[in-house]
Amino acid sequence: MKFPEQVRRLAAVTAVVLAAVLVVRFVVIPASYFSTKLHRANAVKREVARPVSFAGVLACRECHEEQFDAKSHGYHKNVACETCHGPSAKHADDPMTVKPYAPRDRKFCPVCHAYDAARPTGFPQINPTAHNPLKPCITCHNPHDPVPPEVPHECSACHAQIARTKALSSHALLECTTCHTASEQHKVAPRSALPTKPQTREFCGQCHASGAANPDAPKVDLAAHGGAYLCWQCHYPHQPEGME
Numbered sequence: 353m354k355f356p357e358q359v360r361r362l363a364a365v366t367a368v369v370l371a372a373v374l375v376v377r378f379v380v381i382p383a384s385y386f387s388t389k390l391h392r393a394n395a396v397k398r399e400v401a402r403p404v405s406f407a408g409v410l411a412c413r414e415c416h417e418e419q420f421d422a423k424s425h426g427y428h429k430n431v432a433c434e435t436c437h438g439p440s441a442k443h444a445d446d447p448m449t450v451k452p453y454a455p456r457d458r459k460f461c462p463v464c465h466a467y468d469a470a471r472p473t474g475f476p477q478i479n480p481t482a483h484n485p486l487k488p489c490i491t492c493h494n495p496h497d498p499v500p501p502e503v504p505h506e507c508s509a510c511h512a513q514i515a516r517t518k519a520l521s522s523h524a525l526l527e528c529t530t531c532h533t534a535s536e537q538h539k540v541a542p543r544s545a546l547p548t549k550p551q552t553r554e555f556c557g558q559c560h561a562s563g564a565a566n567p568d569a570p571k572v573d574l575a576a577h578g579g580a581y582l583c584w585q586c587h588y589p590h591q592p593e594g595m596e
Contacts, residue, residue, distance in 0.1 A: 405439035412440070415447065419496045426497035427476075436460070436495065461489040467512050474542055477512045503539045510542065514590050521591040531555075531589065549584065556583040 355363075384390050412433040413420040423429060434440055438453040455461065458480060467477040484492065492501050507528045508515035518524060537545035550556060559569040560583075572578075578586060 404441045406434055407440045407444035409433055411444040422494070422496040426499065428496065428498060455495075456488055456490065458486070458488060461493075461495075469513050469516075471513075473513065474510050476510055478509075499540075507534075518590040522593055523590065550582065553578070553581075553583060 409420075409432060416433075420433075423431075423433075434452075436453075436455055440452045442450045443452045462478070462480045465476055465478055466480050471477060489495070493499075504510065506515075511528075518526075531550055532547040534547035535545050538547055553574055554561075557574050558564060559566040560572055561574045562571050564571065583589075
């Protein structure tokens, strides 16, 4: 069987390219180029040659045990010392001469604690413009154990995103405690002492059932509307009009 001219040319070009690749792979390039052991050794050598910048938490603990113990039991227990104080290897080597960075203005803490809707529910967030204006954060908060000087009086201190959503909804005038009951323990250990939430359809029905006293609230027939589902399983209570 005789192949067309263009097929023979393509085969010849393919053979030349393949031969060139094999020659480069096995003749031109040394075998050491593909040695993971050699590359790993060179990488280790390169990294070891870099100047050491961070001291590590154990070095901090040797001299600052009181601060370390306070931090290890507080809300910043998962924040490394050098996250706030910067690379401190030189300070660890010569502590009397080289002093680590210590945030003293209002610009540093809001990097984590300024309001951001993307942060998880319950993460402490503030409006830096309105929250104790112009005062350094350390005026009121010990950074190693950042418990507020007094328990927040407003739910929005931790639930800023929910508060902002509710403020634009038809439930804007309802206090959080209308639907939720929170123990005192919730204020200091929020994830282990959760607030309550309505567990019956009749709770929302106090305002929204047919014949309920509130004349301005939308009304439904509880017996026919939503089946056996709790109201908040279909309607987001902080902005109920946003659900269909």
